[in-house]
Structures are given as structure tokens and as C-alpha cells.
């Protein structure tokens with residue numbers, strides 16, 4: 113039985129900044145940000161969007177009544193959790209009106225959790241072929257104003273439906289993975305911005321890629337020429353290119369040209385949204401699938417990396433007419449409706465954070481065009497609304 117991605121969509125807040133303008137404000141050359149880092153724009157989350165609303169909006173856009181009847185497992189991958197105890201998946205389960213006969217859990221391992229969720233979902237579908245699993249990958253990446261990581265922030269979520277006989281991509285059986293206890297990037301519970309050793313994190317990303325890629329080749333006997341395209345976790349779009357360059361020489365000149373060309377395509381959305389941590393790899397997959405037609409039956413390789421750290425390489429095969437089941441128009445509308453804000457406006461929004469002393473507040477959701485918003489906090493409980 114084939115198991116894999118039946119539906120996939122993303123959501124990003126309606127506000128963004130231009131990286132040329134951020135570079136000028138930070139007294140850097142714009143090319144450092146647009147070429148050296150590879151980011152053109154960065155999504156900015158207003159206070160009325162949190163990881164729950166981003167994820168719920170992503171799923172709201174793609175699910176129909178049949179999906180809602182079949183989904184009996186919701187897995188929420190995030191490193192921007194809002195509660196030590198209650199899973200963010202339960203809020204989304206409620207906001208989407210999913211059936212009560214379901215499991216809803218949250219998973220954490222930095223940017224890697226959604227990949228673990230996919231592997232868990234595969235097992236669930238193997239045992240329950242008539243059901244569907246909803247996977248949510250949602251984060252707001254925050255390093256701080258005037259920090260080296262600032263240029264690699266972003267906000268957004270990806271929603272994925274995993275099922276039997278998937279219409280977009282069937283996942284292959286082999287995946288290779290690795291864990292090592294390192295401190296390249298982490299976010300202590302008392303901090304709403306990340307701690308990071310930037311250069312070390314780049315090195316570890318590449319060394320994890322090298323390990324899992326080599327093990328994958330040994331296990332499967334496949335090589336570079338067997339892949340039509342490779343997608344990477346993209347904390348910033350130059351990062352995946354650095355990893356891809358380490359394996360160029362394993363293929364022919366034609367392999368290299370094809371992989372670089374598709375790599376550029378796979379960065380289209382990420383260049384405009386920034387790092388969405390858990391969802392970044394899947395946003396890159398969406399860019400690839402939506403921005404350029406690939407042949408049915410193409411094999412796509414995916415490299416997932418979550419600091420701390422866990423890495424995984426796995427692959428999928430594109431299904432016949434997969435493009436008919438994408439939401440390209442909806443995603444283009446989402447981009448077209450975004451509003452650019454100035455750097456001072458972004459800085460003001462960045463500093464506007466939710467209270468951490470237990471006080472209540474009401475938020476004005478009229479300025480946020482997203483259907484699902486955070487309307488405030490009352491008695492220590494986040495108040496969510498669905499305007500539609």
C-alpha cells in the first residue's frame with residue numbers, strides 16, 4: 113500500500129519586510145542579505161497570530177468535509193510551544209471542527225519535529241488505511257533585533273494530510289537518521305528568542321546531511337542521478353545550497369544542472385517568508401511542486417534538520433497528475449494580499465509581546481485579515497476566534 117502526502121498547504125501572516133531595507137537599517141550591504149544569506153523578504157507575525165493560529169489557518173485553507181471525517185490523528189510539530197502541558201494540536205482540532213474520535217498531540221525536536229510526525233503518521237496509516245493524519249508544522253522564528261540571526265527570522269505554518277493512496281507524493285520506505293547531543297541552537301523555556309552559535313550550526317547541518325545522505329546511499333544503492341530534485345530544511349536559502357554543493361561531484365554535469373535548477377525553484381517561497389523552523393523543509397517542497405512542473409514518477413529527496421540535533425534523509429515519488437491536487441491559486445492570492453511594512457513598524461511589532469505575568473488582555477483582530485486569530489488572553493487561557 114502506498115502511503116504519503118495527499119494534500120499540502122501553507123499559511124503566512126499578512127505582513128512582511130523587504131530585506132534590502134533591513135540591510136540598510138542594519139548598515140549591511142543588501143547583497144549580504146539577498147545573495148550571501150539568500151533572503152528577499154521576511155514574514156512578520158502580528159500579535160494576533162501565534163503558532164496555533166498560523167497552523168489552523170494553513171489547514172483551514174486545504175481541508176474539506178471528507179478530510180474532516182477521515183482525520184483521526186492530529187500531530188503538531190513546533191518549537192514555539194505555548195503551553196508546557198496542553199498540546200497545540202487540540203486547539204487546532206477544535207478550530208477546524210474535527211471529529212472527537214481522534215488523537216491530538218504535539219511533538220518537539222527543533223525544526224525536525226514535522227518529519228518525525230510524518231514517520232509516525234506512516235505507521236498509523238499502515239494500521240488504519242481508511243483514516244487520514246493531519247500534520248501541522250508551525251513556528252515564529254525570533255532571534256532578536258540587531259542580532260546576526262535577525263535576517264533568518266520568519267513566521268508561517270505548513271499543513272499536510274497523510275493518507276493511503278496519496279494524490280501528491282508516495283513516501284518510500286527507507287529513511288536514514290542521526291542524533292547527536294550538541295548545542296548549536298536552542299531556546300530555553302525562559303527565553304522567547306533563540307540562542308545560537310551560527311557558524312557551528314552551519315557546520316553541523318552539513319555534517320548531519322553528509323552522514324544521513326551517505327547512509328541512505330549505502331542502504332538503498334541509489335545515487336544522485338536517481339533524484340529529480342532535492343529539498344532541504346531552509347533556515348535561510350543559502351544553507352541548503354551549501355549542503356547541495358558538497359555532493360555535486362557525485363553526479364554528471366547534467367545531474368548538477370538539474371539539481372541546482374530545481375534547488376533554486378525550491379527556495380522561491382522561503383526567500384519571501386524566511387525561516388519557519390519546523391515547516392521550512394515542507395515550504396521548500398511546496399515551492400518546488402507549485403512553481404515548476406516535474407514529471408510524474410520523479411523521485412524527490414528530502415533532508416530534515418533540527419538543531420540539538422537530529423537529521424533525517426528520506427524520499428518520495430510524485431504521483432500521476434499531482435499538480436491538480438495542489439493549492440497554487442490560493443497560495444498566490446496569499447502572497448499577493450500581503451502588505452509591506454517599514455523597518456520601524458516591524459521593530460514595534462517585534463517588541464509587542466504577550467504578557468508573561470498572567471494578566472489578561474483583549475486584542476484587536478479587525479486589522480488582521482486571517483480567518484483564525486488570537487483575540488486575547490483571559491484567566492490564563494488564550495482566546496481564539498474563527499471569523500469565517
Ligand code: CAA
Pocket residue numbers: 141142143144145147148149223260261262263264296297308309310311313314317345346347348350351387389417418419
Ligand atoms: N555580497 C554577497 N555575499 C556577502 C556579502 C555581500 N556584500 N557580504 C557577506 N556575504 C556572504 C558571506 O560571504 C557569507 O557567505 P558564506 O556563508 O557562503 O560564506 C554570507 O554572506 C553570510 O555572511 P556571514 O557569515 O558574515 O554572516 P553572519 O556572521 O552575519 O551570520 C548566520 C550568518 C550564521 C547564518 C546568522 O544569520 C545566524 O546565526 N542565523 C541563525 C542560525 C542558522 O540559521 N543556522 C543554520 C543552521 S541551524 C538550522 O538549520 C536550524 C535552524 O533552523 C535554526
